[in-house]
Amino acid sequence: MSASINDSSVENHQTFVLTGIPGTQEYDSWLAFPLCMLYGLTLLGNITILSVIKAEDSLHQPMYIFLSILACSDLGLSMSTMPTILGIYWFDSREISFNACITQMFFIHLFQWVESGILVAMAFDRFIAICDPLRYTALLSNSVIGQIGIAVLFRGFCLIFPVPFLIKRLPFCRSNVLSHSYCLHQDAMKLACADIKVNVLYGLIIVFCTLGLDVVMILVSYILILKTVVGIASHRERLKALDTCVSHICAILIFYIPMIGVTVVHRFGRHLSPIVHMLMANIYIAVPPVLNPIVYSVKTQQIWRRIRKMFQQKKH
Template identity: 70%
Template sequence: MNLNTSHANHHSFILTGIPGMPDKNPWMAFPLGLLYTLTLVGNGTILAVVKADQSLHEPMYYFLSILALTDVSLSMSTLPTMLSIFWFNIPEIGFNACITQMFFIHGFGVVESGVLVSMAFDRFVAIRDPLRYASTLTHGIIGKIGLAVLTRAVCVVFPVPFLIKRLPFCHSNVLSHSYCLHQDAMRLACASTHINSLYGLIAVILILGLDVFIILFSYILILKTVLGIASRAERLKSLNTCLSHICAVLLFYVPLIGVTMVHRFGKHLSPVVHMLMANIYLLLPPVLNPIVYSVQTKQIRRRIIQVFQRRKNRA
């Protein structure tokens, strides 16, 4: 395939598996399949447990269910091209299909950030005013928060397909990753990408940067409230309820910041580094979040153990 096609017939991109080692792509098929399976099983278990156990019908677990749904959706956004490359050795993706995937990957990324902010607010309300916790975060309020998070994500990512489609692509059409990202595709354009870069920077600062600030501010208020509790045991108990959320925040934002920095300032780095950072950002949180919440949250852990014991007794 001629990689230097003109804009007139430049209707597809070539995705990259393992940079410089396409013959090694089949070796990634099994571990990737395992990661996607763990994502589906782990998040599916969280959703099933929350639905089945009436004692888990509380705001914290509703937000956890939204996080699980978002993780599954984010993983499924990358699954088609991952399977195409590593399982079937078909690296080509149509231009419109690439833009569609790009929209969903970035969209669910913004949704996940918003959900983590919502969960920080949930922890603040639970610790600051526990007696009014359930009456403050009613089903209606949680639904409105979820709708607001989704609407914000759609509005933020909606211009991205149009910003990409306006660009002429007359250079190489080989992308750096196994899926389509805005910052990866725009570097292949043979026209100025200042508008795309500026919009991406503004979105990162105003959306993700603001979300991080809100989460940090929420935990400052939480810490202030916890320090005002007289009993040391109660202080530890209150902080322990935040531990799973803190892990989820770190699992999402640390790789995100890393991949953003690598794309903007790490052009001299090996393509393998770019590939690893991008895959860690999209594949690791959906796998680890259910594990973190299952280990750290006593109610979920107890319910999962009960399910396995019942199955063992039936066998």
């Protein structure tokens, strides 16, 4: 990227420059292949989950309906980042317009908080299934599930809606080079040559109202679940009850650990190598969407049996 292009971009405030993995520019075309495979696996895995849940009547239950919403969220997150990441590594296309950056930023954060909300809903589902199984169907009817899904989406939209306006009001007269292969609010606001206290404060409010609150609700749900499980007399029944939570616990860890890692690195890791920032950001975006279908396929017998049946039918 020439200096004249960067200078023009900064003066006109029209573009940002996205960054690949530092020091690997000569290998970018080679890195594009595993990235394509990763995105291919993500699309295949989540579309398979959606197809299986739709085709199998026995999976038309609250837990699997929430799982289908989670898969849609993972697909949305992947599709939001795929164009710019593959553009960098495959075509060396590093510039992104200011408006396109803001749009990408909006959808990344939207799907991120929708996924967090769905994980809370799935924790509530496990709590009802284990602690009050007799009223499970009544408490989680299709209408209630629909209302929860709409509420999760509405919450995410309302929280992220101010972000584009908070970024658009800022003047960008310094460097226009972002730290990642896609646009994040916390990354873009650091390039502004103005007071960003409002952006920082709003970012902290979002983290507290979503990440903090959601984690607390999930912890409370599992404390109550463990309390109920401990009271079950049969050892086999205790293990059976806990086994239904394993996939969800894995999904929680897969989602929240990278997210917390990225947040901590952005807030306190300015002295760290750019490679650390880049790797954490890529893990945060790429790992949950590709691992969630694998975890649920392996740990959920109904899904695994249906997948095997689908492949056997195609073979014959």
